[in-house]
Amino acid sequence: MSRRLIAALGLALLASPQAASAQANKPAPAKPAATPGTAAANTPGETYSQSHLALAREVMLSSGIARSFDSVLPSFAEQIRKQAVTRPELAKDLDEVLASLQPEMELQKQRMIGIAARTYATKFSETELKEIATFFRSPAGKHYVEAQPQLLDEMVQEMQDWTQDVSEYVMVRVRAEMGKRGHQMQ
Structure with a gap:
């Protein structure tokens, strides 16, 4: 993954855990179904049905895109550790602090997954997402x-x-x- 993408994803993941939790638990209002074969419009403040977002999330996760999110947070921790190398006496406490932040970092990852799912929903209709999800569930899709x-x-x-x-x-x-x-x- 390019450093620019990692940096962009990292910035998105660094938002507050409270915002991530609130956003992740916020239900999306219903949206009229998109016309089959056409991408959903991407207008500011647009919302999608729960089924549309669920399909978008499934496609995003089953496509392997979320693997890239998994590498971002450990790289932040590694960068912090490298910066602390000049003070070895901090290593034990730093490791404990980083371990204690894991639940918050998982919330941040889930927030990014939600953002990515909404991005997918803006580009694909619910019908298209069903077809894509079917592909990723197939042996060929899994192999891909x-x-x-x-x-x-x-x-x-x-x-x-x-x-x-x-x-x-x-x-x-x-x-x-x-x-x-x-x-x-x-």
Whole structure:
């Protein structure tokens, strides 16, 4: 996952636990069903039916997206530990404090899951979410989710290699074309 995404997710997760708890327990007012085959409109303050949000949550969780949230909070704890390295006498208390914050951090993760589910609900109708959920429940969908981390790792490596190759290719081509115009580039 990119550092920007981790930072953005981290900022979202750092809101107060009380707000997370209140938001997580707040029922969503009913929304008229979206027309099948069309994405729900994303208007400020729009709400979705409980079934629409439940499907959006299921799709988001079953797609493997929530795995990325799992890595954010431990990375914060690790960063805090690294900052405290200059004061080793804090290690025991710091570990205890971080452990005691786990329930609050879980609330923050659940808050982010709720935000992600609402984001899914803005992009997909309830009918579309049912179809997507069916896919993720299928053997092929489950295999897709299991393979996703390796696929992403391999694609990132391939993108890095491809970027390097294309960069070199473009530079060779630019030098050749500039040479045709009487300019020598190093």
